Amino acid sequence: MDSNQDSMTTDLVVYAVILLLACAQVFVLRGHLIPMLVVAAIQAYLAVMFFMHLRSEKSTLRLALIPVTLFVLVMMNMVWADSYRLIHMKPFAK
Amino acid sequence: MSEANLAAGHGAEAMEARPFAIPSKKLVMWLFIISDACTFGAMLFAYGYIKNAAADWPHPFENSSIMNALLMTFILVTSSLTILIATRHAKVGDKGKALMWTFITVVLGLAFAALHLKEWFGLIGAGVRLFQNPWGAPLFGASFFAITGLHLAHVVSGAIALTVVALGYKRGRYNSDDLEIWSLYWHFVDLVWMFVVPIVYLMNASAG
Numbered sequence: 001m002d003s004n005q006d007s008m009t010t011d012l013v014v015y016a017v018i019l020l021l022a023c024a025q026v027f028v029l030r031g032h033l034i035p036m037l038v039v040a041a042i043q044a045y046l047a048v049m050f051f052m053h054l055r056s057e058k059s060t061l062r063l064a065l066i067p068v069t070l071f072v073l074v075m076m077n078m079v080w081a082d083s084y085r086l087i088h089m090k091p092f093a094k
Numbered sequence: 095m096s097e098a099n100l101a102a103g104h105g106a107e108a109m110e111a112r113p114f115a116i117p118s119k120k121l122v123m124w125l126f127i128i129s130d131a132c133t134f135g136a137m138l139f140a141y142g143y144i145k146n147a148a149a150d151w152p153h154p155f156e157n158s159s160i161m162n163a164l165l166m167t168f169i170l171v172t173s174s175l176t177i178l179i180a181t182r183h184a185k186v187g188d189k190g191k192a193l194m195w196t197f198i199t200v201v202l203g204l205a206f207a208a209l210h211l212k213e214w215f216g217l218i219g220a221g222v223r224l225f226q227n228p229w230g231a232p233l234f235g236a237s238f239f240a241i242t243g244l245h246l247a248h249v250v251s252g253a254i255a256l257t258v259v260a261l262g263y264k265r266g267r268y269n270s271d272d273l274e275i276w277s278l279y280w281h282f283v284d285l286v287w288m289f290v291v292p293i294v295y296l297m298n299a300s301a302g
Contacts, residue, residue: 008182015175018288022167025292026160030299036292043288051174051281061114061124069128076139083146 014050018043123275127282130248134286137244138293141237145297150230153298154220159213163295166209167287170249173202174284177256177277184263184270192273196260199280203253210246214239238294245290248283256280 021039029035049055054062114121145151155163180195221228222235259276262268 008179011175011178015171018171019168022164022171022288022291025296026164029292030160030296033292033297036296037289040288040292044285047174047281047285047288051178051284052278058113058115061116061121064114065124065128069131072132073135076135079139079143080146083143087147087149 010050014046018046117271117275120271120275120278123278127278130282131286134241134244134289137241138289141241141293144231144233144237148231148233151298152227152229152231152234153300154217154222154227154229154234155295155299157299159216160295160299162209162213163291166206167291169202169206169209170284170287173199173206174281176202177280181270181274181277184273187270189264192270193260193264196256196263196273200253200256200260203249203256203280207246207249207253210242210249214242241290241294245283245286248286252276252280252283 021043025036025039029039054065112118116124176195177199180192180199183189183195184192217235217238222238224236224239225232227235255276259268259272263270263273
């Protein structure tokens with residue numbers, strides 16, 4: 001395992017960046033869903049690659065884990081159209 | 095293939111190399127993490143669905159709740175750093191420091207849980223129940239408590255697991271790899287919170 005290859009300095013920088021991004025979500029982007037989710041995705045990327053050391057694992061592991069997870073999560077987006085139907089197209093809407 | 099053949103070396107050439115070059119326990123943890131990511135993803139999508147479909151979705155989180163969530167984020171991300179430090183010490187064989195940093199992580203996890211429960215009791219005191227609340231869409235309580243409750247259960251079970259592994263590591267039953275594998279779980283719990291905060295808290299902050 002290669003967890004010790006990353007220096008403590010890198011861990012501290014990643015930690016600080018994740019916290020700064022969390023502050024940006026709260027103080028700058030609050031209420032804006034898409035920008036907040038983009039920031040959350042960046043935080044998640046940093047956590048997975050640096051804290052969980054996925055970047056120092058074999059690329060086959062990354063290929064086995066990341067695409068399938070993203071595929072499932074992307075496919076879940078199909079629900080949005082139906083969620084708006086309940087408000088705008090319900091049978092007895094006036 | 096029989097044990098005797100394996101012991102004699104017969105068939106050793108038939109054994110495949112590990113495709114991911116990691117211990118099987120670590121691969122199992124990664125597989126658990128991606129399945130759990132899909133579980134949380136489904137819950138957050140369901141939350142969004144219910145919110146979109148409700149005409150009167152409440153926005154109950156005042157600034158104090160948002161600051162509480164930010165403090166919880168700070169505690170959880172810090173606990174990710176402390177478990178990293180613990181793993182680093184375990185890798186070089188410094189058992190004492192590895193245990194100390196692991197238990198600091200557990201304490202931070204419990205502090206996070208305490209702040210979470212404080213938030214829960216505040217909402218319950220304001221009249222929020224699973225299927226009713228004073229402000230609007232009745233499913234707000236069910237969806238909020240389901241998502242944050244599942245996350246809280248992960249934090250508490252992670253704190254218990256880290257304690258068990260740390261004590262086993264102290265006695266020599268577990269090694270540094272076990273500590274690293276459970277640190278993956280802990281980082282994942284941190285990662286999920288990064289999505290829960292904007293979707294559940296920041297999108298439902300009150301205007302004031």
